[in-house]
Amino acid sequence: MNWLQQLVDAFVRWVRRCIPAYDPQNWNDNDGIQFNNNCYNYACAIRTNTFAQPGRATGNMYPLPIDCPGVDAGARSDGLRAIDCDRGCGCRECCHQVALVVAPAGGEFNDFHWYRLGPDGRWSHKPGGTQATNLDNSGHVITDPRTADRGAYTVFCGCYCVCEGRVTIN
């Protein structure tokens, strides 16, 4: 391996140091950690044990019914930064990428959900108080949450960066 390749690899490792790996063992305890941390906790990689809600930590809880603008405002208030999904978070800060989807109002089922991008380019998520997984509703590995089987969460809202020391959730 030549020095240029080594330099590139070192740079990639340096950028990826900020991206949380898929770590279901840290969440799936069939007990308090799993039950009290939801998709927003998992996506932000922050355990609060409070079933965190976008905007609650910063006094801007999303309103009901749940829609993209409402959750977006709450998430931005908590410190998440909206980005183009195809451009990523860059490497100026220590950040990882997450994505927001919504099950739209219209009936009884109305909710939000978050995914997070891992260092291997694949996505994972944690459906509520159940286990974290890297599979979609069809059992496929998630390479892009825009095209994954999301069940009733049919509205794709957008992507965000979660940057170290800049996000507060509760």
Next chain:
Amino acid sequence: MSEPEQNAVVVFLLVYSGRPDPSWPLDEGGIGNVAARHADVRGRALRVPTPPARLGYRGFRIENRPRVDRLPPVLLVGGGVVVEATEKGDSEAWADVAGLESWLLDEARSRGHDQLLREAGAPVRPDEPQPA
């Protein structure tokens, strides 16, 4: 969490991902029903794999907050499987041969969650395959 649920055996309907799930306390009759079905499952069912996590309807979690003797601290019921967390931090799963999920689905419907269950993809009967 309402005050009556603070020190009760509480059922959570596992449907949402972001917002809190609906929940209700079990009365004595309900506790007895769950305990009997749980004992039946443990006594005669085969161990099975835990169902995979998914969005939408996933089943129920029963939290035994007052530590009633007849029940484990936590039971997960869904996908035709009953899962009990062990004190070692592992979990054991059995086939739901006692109709516990079916009974909980009827309970949820009787509490006004019928439309929510349908929209979340819950089976009419638990032994029916869930929609992909």
